[in-house]
Amino acid sequence: MTVRTTYFGGLNSSFEPADGDAVFGVVRYPQDFVERITDRNIPAVAPPEELLNAYKTVEEAADENNEPNPAAIAWESVDFERRYREHLERAGPQEVIGELADRARERDIWLVCWEKDARWCHRRLLANAVAAQLEDVEVVHHPDPSTIPIDEADDDPDSDDDPEATLADFAGPEAGGA
Template identity: 45%
Template sequence: MSADREGEIRTTYVGGLASADVADEDLVLGVVRYEYDFLDRSVDRNVPALAPPEELLDAYNAVREAAAKDESVPDTDDEARRVAWDGVSFRERYLNYLDRAGPQEVLETLRDRLDNGRVVWLVCLEANEAFCHRRLLAARVVDEEPAHFSEIYEPPESEQDPQVALDDFDGGESA
């Protein structure tokens, strides 16, 4: 590793690691609450202290499952995630969790690695970054304000502004 190499925080999900540009000297950290053999084989180490707390994951999963069954929610997995993310105030609750002493100690260690020129990968199981804690964590590591999911998530066309569709409707009258 060159002495002038700048540290960087990167994120992906386990399935995305195969196509990610991970160098041998990069530190690849799982940030998953529970242990999985496939995760352990894919990362240098899992750090559950940086994963969302169990009660937040349980609440999120319960609302996501209910939203997936709710006929008023568009029939996409991402829409169920969006409902759950908002419904349990995931962003706020996770960021508050990261402010606790234990996670703060781990964050300081990650910042030290970056200051020493290391590239650190944060890896979890969620493919859609909009509804994933790793982007919030990555922003917190580098002391940035994390983006709101709505800044990076595009809903399906059926969920976009219904007024646009009404404006295009001519009432069935012929010209």
């Protein structure tokens, strides 16, 4: 059995769920198409509104400042991982995680949201929470986070940076890797 994660932009274009897989949106604010391309959306396991708003505010500010990885800056600045894990410990999300684990015992499941890079996304943490309740489960992120290049915001021509480098080349598990 496999718990897979991806983002809406990759679903059905780059990463196609198999027939029989269960596909769940895990977003706070779904758009109309979410209900059409998923089996259902489950906002109970989306980030709480105040955490999501704090993350987006910092991410937008970092982007406006041309920072190389606004999502990583926001993730660390708002202590996203700790706060989201605390959210998942609440009764409602725990019930949903149990239901997702039950589904994953029967078939592969997909957890889908907006963020392309799972390193800076709640679905990575959610997938791990579901997998923790299962035996012999694999968690697979689409795209593989180690293949996503670092955002190039440094236009310094004298820079020695490798343009093909990815965040995995520089960051260890302590930086939020999967």
